[in-house]
Amino acid sequence: MDMQTLVLASAEIFLLTMICVVLVVDLFVTDQNRTITFGLSLASLVGTGFLVLSNTPATTQYLFDGSYVSDPLAGLLKMASIVMVGIGFIYSRSYLIQSKLMKGEFFLLSLFGLLGILIMISANSLLIMYLGLETLALSLYALVAFERNSRDAAESAMKYFILGAIASGSLLYGISWVYGVTGAIEFNEIATAIANDPSLNSLPLWFGVSFMIVGIAFKFGAVPFHMWLPDVYQGARTPVTLFIATAPKLAAFALIYRVLVDGLGDLHASWQAIIMIISLLSMVLGNIVAIAQTNIKRMLGYSAIGHVGFIFAGIFTGSQIGYSAALFYSLTYVLMAAGAFGLVIILSDQKEAESLEDFKGLGQRNPWLAMLMLFIMLGMAGIPPWVGFFAKLTIINTVVEAGFTWFAIVMVLSSVIGAFYYLRVIWYMYFEKAVNTKAINMGKDIGLVASLNGLLILGLGIFPATLMQYCLSVIN
Amino acid sequence: MLMNSILSTMIWLPILAGVVLLFIGDGDQRKHNIIRYLSLSASIVTLLLGIWLYFEFDNTTHSMQFIEQATWIASLNIEYYLGVDGISVPLILLTVFITPFVVASSWDVIKVRPAQYFAAFLILEGLMIGVFSALDAILFYVFWEAMLVPMFLIIGIWGGERRVYATLKFFLYTFLGSVLMLVSFIYLYGQTANFNLLSFMAAPLSLLEQQLIFIALLLAFAVKVPMWPVHTWLPDAHVEAPTGGSVILAAIMLKMGGYGFIRLSMPITPDASEYFSFMMIVLSLIAVTYIGFVALMQKDMKKLIAYSSIAHMGFVTLGFFIVWSFSTTTEGALGVTGAMVQMISHGLISGAMFLCVGVLYDRMHSREIAAYGGVANTMPVFAAFMVLFSMANAGLPGTSGFVGEFMVILASFKANIWYGFLAATTLILGAAYTLWMVKRVLYGEVANDNVAKLTDLNDREFYILGALAISVLMVGIWPAPMIDMMSATIEQLMLQISETKIVGVDL
Numbered sequence: 001m002d003m004q005t006l007v008l009a010s011a012e013i014f015l016l017t018m019i020c021v022v023l024v025v026d027l028f029v030t031d032q033n034r035t036i037t038f039g040l041s042l043a044s045l046v047g048t049g050f051l052v053l054s055n056t057p058a059t060t061q062y063l064f065d066g067s068y069v070s071d072p073l074a075g076l077l078k079m080a081s082i083v084m085v086g087i088g089f090i091y092s093r094s095y096l097i098q099s100k101l102m103k104g105e106f107f108l109l110s111l112f113g114l115l116g117i118l119i120m121i122s123a124n125s126l127l128i129m130y131l132g133l134e135t136l137a138l139s140l141y142a143l144v145a146f147e148r149n150s151r152d153a154a155e156s157a158m159k160y161f162i163l164g165a166i167a168s169g170s171l172l173y174g175i176s177w178v179y180g181v182t183g184a185i186e187f188n189e190i191a192t193a194i195a196n197d198p199s200l201n202s203l204p205l206w207f208g209v210s211f212m213i214v215g216i217a218f219k220f221g222a223v224p225f226h227m228w229l230p231d232v233y234q235g236a237r238t239p240v241t242l243f244i245a246t247a248p249k250l251a252a253f254a255l256i257y258r259v260l261v262d263g264l265g266d267l268h269a270s271w272q273a274i275i276m277i278i279s280l281l282s283m284v285l286g287n288i289v290a291i292a293q294t295n296i297k298r299m300l301g302y303s304a305i306g307h308v309g310f311i312f313a314g315i316f317t318g319s320q321i322g323y324s325a326a327l328f329y330s331l332t333y334v335l336m337a338a339g340a341f342g343l344v345i346i347l348s349d350q351k352e353a354e355s356l357e358d359f360k361g362l363g364q365r366n367p368w369l370a371m372l373m374l375f376i377m378l379g380m381a382g383i384p385p386w387v388g389f390f391a392k393l394t395i396i397n398t399v400v401e402a403g404f405t406w407f408a409i410v411m412v413l414s415s416v417i418g419a420f421y422y423l424r425v426i427w428y429m430y431f432e433k434a435v436n437t438k439a440i441n442m443g444k445d446i447g448l449v450a451s452l453n454g455l456l457i458l459g460l461g462i463f464p465a466t467l468m469q470y471c472l473s474v475i476n
Numbered sequence: 477m478l479m480n481s482i483l484s485t486m487i488w489l490p491i492l493a494g495v496v497l498l499f500i501g502d503g504d505q506r507k508h509n510i511i512r513y514l515s516l517s518a519s520i521v522t523l524l525l526g527i528w529l530y531f532e533f534d535n536t537t538h539s540m541q542f543i544e545q546a547t548w549i550a551s552l553n554i555e556y557y558l559g560v561d562g563i564s565v566p567l568i569l570l571t572v573f574i575t576p577f578v579v580a581s582s583w584d585v586i587k588v589r590p591a592q593y594f595a596a597f598l599i600l601e602g603l604m605i606g607v608f609s610a611l612d613a614i615l616f617y618v619f620w621e622a623m624l625v626p627m628f629l630i631i632g633i634w635g636g637e638r639r640v641y642a643t644l645k646f647f648l649y650t651f652l653g654s655v656l657m658l659v660s661f662i663y664l665y666g667q668t669a670n671f672n673l674l675s676f677m678a679a680p681l682s683l684l685e686q687q688l689i690f691i692a693l694l695l696a697f698a699v700k701v702p703m704w705p706v707h708t709w710l711p712d713a714h715v716e717a718p719t720g721g722s723v724i725l726a727a728i729m730l731k732m733g734g735y736g737f738i739r740l741s742m743p744i745t746p747d748a749s750e751y752f753s754f755m756m757i758v759l760s761l762i763a764v765t766y767i768g769f770v771a772l773m774q775k776d777m778k779k780l781i782a783y784s785s786i787a788h789m790g791f792v793t794l795g796f797f798i799v800w801s802f803s804t805t806t807e808g809a810l811g812v813t814g815a816m817v818q819m820i821s822h823g824l825i826s827g828a829m830f831l832c833v834g835v836l837y838d839r840m841h842s843r844e845i846a847a848y849g850g851v852a853n854t855m856p857v858f859a860a861f862m863v864l865f866s867m868a869n870a871g872l873p874g875t876s877g878f879v880g881e882f883m884v885i886l887a888s889f890k891a892n893i894w895y896g897f898l899a900a901t902t903l904i905l906g907a908a909y910t911l912w913m914v915k916r917v918l919y920g921e922v923a924n925d926n927v928a929k930l931t932d933l934n935d936r937e938f939y940i941l942g943a944l945a946i947s948v949l950m951v952g953i954w955p956a957p958m959i960d961m962m963s964a965t966i967e968q969l970m971l972q973i974s975e976t977k978i979v980g981v982d983l
Contacts, residue, residue: 371498385622389618389621396658397552397662412658412659413652426632427632430632431633464549469551472551
């Protein structure tokens, strides 16, 4: 093992070391001084981010005997995940203090989850990918159940755990078939094996791939494997929901990209139809059911299902621009999701601001926050000039280019349905009188992060070219 | 410098001013004054720029002028591409002309969150100018959709009782209409590899492709115009919107639909436009006649004017699509020119009518016709203005309402006697519903104590209505400058649409 290998994996190694440090330090910190844990966790994130930034190679590098990969795509996804987790920490701090949940475990589990995400993003073998996935999943189960005395949290954690275990089992089962047929577990070797012997491209392999897709779709929360998602979003504490809604989605993108494109790209014709159906169902069902929700977290959960449908639509086209569009969509979506849950956190005091009613009259209580929420909602609805529009535009463009104009029509119609429930939030904020007229007090740091988050959604919408170009270049 | 970026300046100056207003925020009287004067001056500066644009504009050529072109999103070949010709300049002028009146008419009427109110209108103005000057399909779409947001808020925050229902209906209706337009733009991008509207116009397309694109665009524009039977959002939106919102909606936003037809549908899909022209003419005639009858029955003044808007906009689509009934381009040009003049004139008249209703509403807080009666006794000056605008609405010669309608009716008679006959019924219906309303509101005995207590126009209202009255008369008596502005472009358009875009097939 040479130095170069260690340098390329230094971010993960550093993060793991820091987790151990935080773990030990947290033992000696009392509840009053929990800010130390918070600060240390943020510092670990900054350090990890710095290492990712400085050690991402310009070309694809394989390390650890080919089971790990470092490339610009991984760099981008890792950076975005780290930023999302960092934003989540800042949003959550005063909420956790208020609800007496400022425990070291929150930060530790989140950091462990992030470690799993980083490993998933860089995995180049089915087993490493599975390891990363489980590291993430186990942290998430525990995070959801983090508030011990809450029945809702326990229930949703249980649901999440059982369904998640089934999905992992399905994924592992699929992995074993793929390994059995191709004799390889590294993605590039699987691709080579299929290319060298086209006769492998037959029923046993498709059987394995189908099971793997089930597992992946579950992790994304795509229909028909979405049952856990609304319950978990609603049952978990909002900071946890924020975590689940953001960085793991990027990991899931890496998962689907590495498996289906890097590994099984030659089988595109076989998996295209499955992904397309999943995409269609997710978009339609997610957007329609979201209309009926009165709990904002649940509504955003169904909206997430709808957005996943769009991401899958970019994947099924099987083209470079399709993948890069899906990447752009994932990145911008998590940005908006972070902002949305961040605002829910800000509005919560004493009790969760999870009902749509809690947004009533926000336009008068705090015009600035209301405007940020307006940006986020319109961004999610895909109204220009907010960035969500350009994300949808790129996806629709690849779908039309692949010859599926009818699918593009379904996509735009489902976004019209979606527009209704996003507009409803705006309606509650601006057109209704406030029920709770208490001034919203939040720390300067939270205000700053929320403002940057909201303005970025507008800014990236007006100048989307750079990020779009970058997404294209990392996919090529 | 300014010369090269006049369009950008006109788009971004009001938007920037709007953002500044949002940052100033609401507050005491002093702040309130700053807000009002700032928004008025921003809209007047934009108006001056518009006047300058008018004088710099070259009437003799049909090609795009004041072009600004820069790469926006390279990976999709999307450009920041602006330019205007004889079709867009009159509409831009209408926009910059109406907005200062909207600002002035809301001067001390809006008490709730005035900063946001004025900001919404200024941002809206910039976006509307953007729609009229964008030559890149995505840029056009961005302005087109973004425009919905300020209007959504204007109706929702400052509207009447059923404002939430009305504004959601408005937003979703128009959003639903326009998403398919986006798909057709992307489809055309697949054919031409860029989003340039001019290359869309040049792209060869089969008849089936054209028909599908035409229908997709039709949904977007028909909802906006609005054409029967997708007009139902308009009366709701108009009734619930605050006065300023109604004015902008009627005077400018409806024109977006007409502009879309003439800028996009007709040149991009000429063969499909011809194929569907009979359907379009029938729909337009239904709007003119049937909606005319509906207007007759209204009890609410704003609703009546809203329905009369639908009927008048029917003339616009009629004028556009009657082109295919002629063998020569000169007769077709008559219809299109008439339709364009009708758009401008309707912008002025409907804006003025809504302002008149606003004047009454500010005093009595009622839009019901039955709540009034004998207003002319207490408000003689106001009554004079309202009668003038009503006459113009009914198409009295000498007012702007006459010119456009007359040209379209003339073209219709040349095309087919029945078209002409049905179109001409508007002269009776329009007079009936407008003048009957005038009679019930203005004349007769003073109906009740509230009317007896009315005070006549104040200076601000007098100047607003006076300026609009002058412009209505000016366009009516001497429409030549406006027609000259359009003629070269319309001639070119006629040539353009008379050539088939179907490749390799003889029609």
